[in-house]
Amino acid sequence: MRFFRKLISQFLITHEGKSEVGFCTDLDEILRDQGNVTLKVGQNKIILDLCNIHERRYAACLSTPLRYPQYDIDTLLMERFVRQGDRILDGGANIGLTALQFLHSGASFVECVEALPWLSERIRRLGDARISVTEAALSQRSGAFVDIAISKTHNQGSTYDSAVIAKFSHIFGDDVKFITTPTITIDSLQSGPFDIWKLDVEGAEIDVINGAYQSLKDCPPRAIFTEFWDERVNEFASLVSSSHPIVYRAGISKDKYQLKLLDMESFQSSSEAFFPISPTYVFLRADYQKI
Missing domain, CATH: 3.40.50.150 (Vaccinia Virus protein VP39)
Incomplete structure (x- = not known):
């Protein structure tokens, strides 16, 4: 498959055992997990960090018809x-x-x-x-500050909501790290x-x-x-x-x-x-x- 060969040339280590691909998650075990890659979205370019699983998947989607x-x-x-x-x-x-x-x-x-x-x-x-x-x-008032828990497993999911921290504790770890950031309202x-x-x-x-x-x-x-x-x-x-x-x-x-x-x-x-x-x-x- 042409798009699969293109994907292998850019992101993959090996194609052993893979003859047909429909979803990019099928490739999680063989997608390169280090370095950066620059890809286009329309006329714009974006640099993706392959250390992050979701960015590896984005790279696969932007390069192929994978779902x-x-x-x-x-x-x-x-x-x-x-x-x-x-x-x-x-x-x-x-x-x-x-x-x-x-x-x-x-x-x-x-x-x-x-x-x-x-x-x-x-x-x-x-x-x-x-x-x-x-x-x-974004919050209910501007000019205040909140402590945001930082995701340790990837760069998504960071939050200041305690319920979210509890529900997705695996991405924050036992020793939750916070960063203080200013707030702003939509208004x-x-x-x-x-x-x-x-x-x-x-x-x-x-x-x-x-x-x-x-x-x-x-x-x-x-x-x-x-x-x-x-x-x-x-x-x-x-x-x-x-x-x-x-x-x-x-x-x-x-x-x-x-x-x-x-x-x-x-x-x-x-x-x-x-x-x-x-x-x-x-x-x-x-x-x-x-x-």
């Missing part, structure tokens, strides 16, 4: 909801990959809010004037308003939405993408119900590998039909066209 549901859900949501010229809020922007994907999908501007300085710096190095970087943690961001909010804030979603009261009232985004691992999704839905009464659980179907949007109850009853990914939700304004 990775945890990665593909973002691109599928963008294909469905991003419109030409959209302004995007990327909360918890990590290394800036989703920002580049938003631009490639037609967005004209992305405000990346990222609390960890080493990740913010990686976004700045992308060198695109359409990307702005705010080095802070205080000078680059708004935005057409889409992507909130990947690891347990801080309720705080973040409490810091967005004025924005939700005056200029609500067309859509909000976020993840929830617990029942706080119901509290979030209640808080945004006036501006975003339409709520969907998003998934990728196993039969046709397509994006599906179902109400939460319907998704729960048919969850076996979808690939396992972080529980992803879409909140829409009442004036959004019917899915």
Whole structure:
């Protein structure tokens, strides 16, 4: 397979025992786990650190038609909801990959809010004037400080939420390391308003939405993408119900590998039909066209 040979030449140590590939996770044991690789997202370049498992998988996906549901859900949501010229809020922007994907999908501007300085710096190095970087943690008030627990196993999942630290204790270790970072609210961001909010804030979603009261009232985004691992999704839905009464659980179907949007109850009853990914939700304004 041509794409497999291309992948081997760039990232792999050996192809022994691999004759057919469908998902990049099939290659975890043979993907190179050190060094960097530079790849393109649209017209932009991004440097990926192969020491991190998810960045190795991103590299595989960007180089081949391999599937990775945890990665593909973002691109599928963008294909469905991003419109030409959209302004995007990327909360918890990590290394800036989703920002580049938003631009490639037609967005004209992305405000990346990222609390960890080493990740913010990686976004700045992308060198695109359409990307702005705010080095802070989205929260319910600006000008305060929070202690963020740092993931030890990879550069995702860092959080100031104690419930998240407890649930994913394996990525923080017994001796949890923290970094103190400033906070900022959505309402205080000078680059708004935005057409889409992507909130990947690891347990801080309720705080973040409490810091967005004025924005939700005056200029609500067309859509909000976020993840929830617990029942706080119901509290979030209640808080945004006036501006975003339409709520969907998003998934990728196993039969046709397509994006599906179902109400939460319907998704729960048919969850076996979808690939396992972080529980992803879409909140829409009442004036959004019917899915």
